[in-house]
Amino acid sequence: MATDNRGLDNQSQELFGQTPSQTVGPFFHYGLPWKGGADLVGQSGMGARPDLFPPEHCVLNVAPPHARPEGEVIEITGRVIDGEGQPVPDAMVEIWQANAAGRYASPDDVRSDVPLDPGFIGFGRAATGADGVYRFRTIRPGRVPGAGNVLQAPHIAVSVFGRGLLKRLATRLYFAGGEGNEEDPVLALVPAERRATLLAEPQALGAWRFDIVLQGDGETVFFDL
């Protein structure tokens, strides 16, 4: 006879443990991506999808002002693509990165010899458009230390959410031709033939292309953290 666990709930001590992940679903746009959330440099409305809900329901989308950060301004665009090569119009992409000097704006980065930048947090959030395209404006990150006391190559941590994604997918964006890619300890763990999926490709000056393939040909490498 099957055990009936239906009497258990969130407060049952015997169930205590990690809260399970669930999909963001298709209707997150009025609750998560805020105006300016994808612009880590300026004050634009990048990142939100105000076309998907009435303006009077724009209750959360306020990007507080911040100073202009140090460093080289870059733009990152890409398409999120499914297992049939179709664009994913209801994905959400988040980035987390160090500032231009290679310091994270986090209490858990305790290195006082690398400067913080009062104008830069390094967290961004964007929703894809109908064409599956997302876009960020940010600065090119500096290098941060990794395992083995080797400097990691400049990189940006990326999370992907969406309808059909029961769990966040975690990956990294590196810059094609970027300094240190050859000796980066994380890239070294990725099978050589799949490393290119983690390399953003240069477009026009300061513009980089980073497609995220959820499944199939050229599937992006996702990490188990």
Place this chain on the structure above:
Amino acid sequence: MSLVIPYAREDAGQPPSLYPDYRSTVLRSPRQPLVHIPPTLTEVTGPAGCWDRLMGDALADLTAQHRAPPQGQRIVVSGRVLDETARPVPDTVIEIWQANAAGRYIHSKDDWDAPLDPNFTGAGRVVTDGEGRYRFVTVRPGAYPWGNHHNAWRPAHIHLSLLGPGFATRLVTQLYFPDDPLIEIDPIANAVPMPYRQRLVVRFDIDTTVPNWALGYLFDIVLRGRQATPMEDDHGH
């Protein structure tokens, strides 16, 4: 050199990426194995403590965002954000979004024929206090149909999003209500293996219930915890 304290890996209660009963996972879940990487500063840091610089003010009462109160059963949802060793996670932001009492989202792509409520958006955000406690006020969302399979209905649920202390602790989840018969026939809830699915079911609590005002529910959120021993960066790999 810096210290990196790794976070625990996912436990047995996490859903798989591919769960064919939830049809949208079939073309959107990776087929290649995930690549395990040792934690670096990148994974153990996050925008902890600067959510307000990112997002603006907290908004803990979803029933007070428009001219009049919304339709539906007013409820209070309260609880703590903890790590796996039951230590509180203070000053962390929880983002909230949900359908209205009739099960309808204000989203323009939600074409279900249930009434919109001009007095309800269904979006908010709260921050935990020093003991990891949070509390928000809303209305109980309705169930709604979806196209996953014949006669598919989502159980009433509230979507929650947490940053936690680091990139590794990022979590998006949904909470469900007790005694909802739709939970056990819902592919999204059932992607979480039993008994862990029940971690997503709130508990009615008379002490959280406010007399003559709102029903109260408890929901604790547990993020991946830090392992006991710090790992020095230069341990090699």
